[in-house]
Amino acid sequence: MKLTLRVWRQDGPDAPGRFETYEAPDVKEEMSFLEMLDVVNERLIEAGREPITFDSDCREGICGTCGVMIDGKAHGPWKGTATCQLHMRAFRDGDVITIEPWRAAAFPVIKDLMVDRSALDAIIEAGGYISVNTGAAPEANEIPVPKPVADAAMDAAACIGCGACVAACPNSAGQLFTAAKLAHLNLLPQGQAERWRRTENMVETMEEFFGSCTNYGECQEACPKEIPIDFIAQMNRDYLRAKVKHRRLAGQVFP
């Protein structure tokens, strides 16, 4: 099939951006979306023009490196699918496809379709872990974890950190990403000791970078791992409780 691409090109973080139009003839159905861009890039190189910069790595939907807006949708038209898993079967001959980088103030453009998502790491750094030094762990089966709890923690832990939730949100909120990590750790018995402190720190760090959640639910629709917004409700409840409980705990330590 023959496609027309409108691609966002931007030379650097401070340079003005623009759309450029490219023809993509001979696109095969079985190509992945990123392979289609690879082919466009090879043609550009052979024509002496700079290829389109975009991020990708595993190309099997697990590393979270890739991600672009395709016709205004984060990761494109297929549900529960990262950009690298989207295949050209999703399009028809003659289609015009608009490709843009993630759109969010917290994700500044580095070049073309590549953005800086380090704000997500900052949220993890604020508390997205269980403190346990290497060697200090008890025997693995010492603390039983009910299967439904482990399963729910795994549902949340499936997040690949791609940032589609932020890109899809009209407010560029980081709630789904943060809530998923909090649910993963806060559900497990191992995560209880730091639960309230973790919740406060991560939520407050999130708010430094990202917009506010107004329950549009776009994040859930865009998520390649289909992580549900129920976790956001859990996070909000934990945050409220943390504000009360954490203070009480601190009161015991510092009378």
Add this chain to the structure above:
Amino acid sequence: MSTVTLDAKIPSGPIEDRWDNHKFSMRLVNPNNKRRFEIIVVGTGLAGASAAASLAQLGYRVKVFTYHDSPRRAHSIAAQGGINAAKNYRNDGDSIYRLFYDTVKGGDYRSRESNVYRLAQVSVNIIDQCVAQGVPFAREYGGLLDNRSFGGAQVSRTFYARGQTGQQLLLGAYQALMQQVSAGTVTLHTKTEMLDVVVKDGVCCGIVVRDLTTGEISSHSAHAVLLCTGGYSNVYYLSTNAMNCNATAAWRAHRKGALFANPCFTQIHPTCIPASDEFQSKLTLMSESLRNDGRIWVPKAIGDTRAPADIPEEERDYYLERKYPAFGNLVPRDVASRNAKTVVDEGRGVGPLRNGVYLDFSDAIARLGVQVVKERYGNLFDMYERITGENPYEVPMRIYPATHYTMGGLWVDYNLMTTVPGLYALGEANFSDHGANRLGASALMQGLADGYFVIPYTVGDYLAGLLGQPTVPTDDPVFTQAEQALRDEIRRWMSVGGTRSVDHYHRELGKLVWDYCGMARDRVGLEKALSEIPALREEFERDVRVLGTPEGVNQSLEKVMRVADFFELAELMARDALMREESCGGHFRVEHQTEDGEARRDDERFSFVAAWEWQGRDTPQRLHREPLVFEYVEPTQRSYK
């Protein structure tokens, strides 16, 4: 010029005491002195992230470098199946000794017994550590950890987190790392690629890196450098590795004096989705567990292009069941892969490009019902359908082998130190534990063993001898010269002004390596490889086109240096494969097989590690041999009949 002597530093005594005795005999660094030492960790996969977090917890000052935008993205994340540990939670006869035995045997007697024993010993601690970090392993209704048997193992020792075990283990290590970043004990450099190892007076003193966002080149010094930079499957261009996986860090260490061991030991995974066209960028692996219920077949007739449903039962060749009645479709990875190649080479391949074999679930669906098959393999079937557009509940899957792991790597001693003092290699980047073939669910185990439980001890022994010594300042001539050499290299690539893209040459190189040094190798092909690879390299250096500037993001420039290193590595792989006149594990020399077409090992002549020493660009590497001694596991020939 060579003064290298290979000393594996294997401790003496009974094998079960060696690691404990060694830990006791190693020197310690006093807690207050640890902060005087700087350690560089390159790579943030399982090995790198776990090492960096553990060393920072001990009090060392750690600098971490990754070319990813976040440490969480390393390719360890893509491992599906699970992680082995000798917990014996199933009461089914597993033990440290059995895991050790299986790993040595599975590696076809080309690994070091002492290293493998230690790996099996610390495997149990890894599970404890990961559970405490919050890794959501699969559980039973009683709340205890679930296990499964994997890759033909006779015991259930594999721990897993759905089909995303690598992801969850990596997130655990990444989170431990980020905690140390938050504590200020780790300095994290993302989007920064290591492009040289710096050696002064024979000792590793730091690295040179390029900032992938700005193009800036800088030097970083340390008392020790840990390369945790993964394997080199992408030398084949098409592999199950991520797009950015490369050999550059290990290769540049090799050029600075680190010996490269067993480069021809590469593993081919039998159940991947076949390439669909010329522009295929990578191959997707599907869990080996599919072979538990799927039946593998091709048409009996050459060039049979009928749809699978139109081929009657008696015209199908279930070749694995026919040739290996005892193991059938569950023969080991290398045997399954080679047989697929044989039937495809015969012209009996299936699919539009005739480059696959069928993996058929119709019998399993008839026996178990769609629901059970869906419960077992639903996510894999969905993945297959998303990629191919075919529904495997109705049409047989098409599969073909692809490269996905490299057992070879930088030579290291028992302490994981390379032949350059102060330079270590961990995880897939080293060669030490898997011999000629890796068992399923053992890659995650080794990466974490090295990072959490080996390097924190062994690096201390080395650093204790350096107390009071400052690091080499980065304005020392060794650093400024290395930076200059890198700037010159970059300028050279930018000014070639050729006609074809880097990917074009990478693809061409990959075809040569796959054809001559892939699933089956022979003298004629390897000799061809040794003449065709340098010829292609010469063309690449003359004709490649790298556009843009050295400043700012330039993905073609990143790739061109990696591909240049792959060219050199490919040549060494062919030379190693040519030298090794035997078949073992993933290395199958057509000339060395039994009458039944099985691999024939030659323990008399080849029971050694081949460690190659760089001799300069225009001289072939020099071979050093580390003899392998088997005191516990008696070498036997494998048979799956």
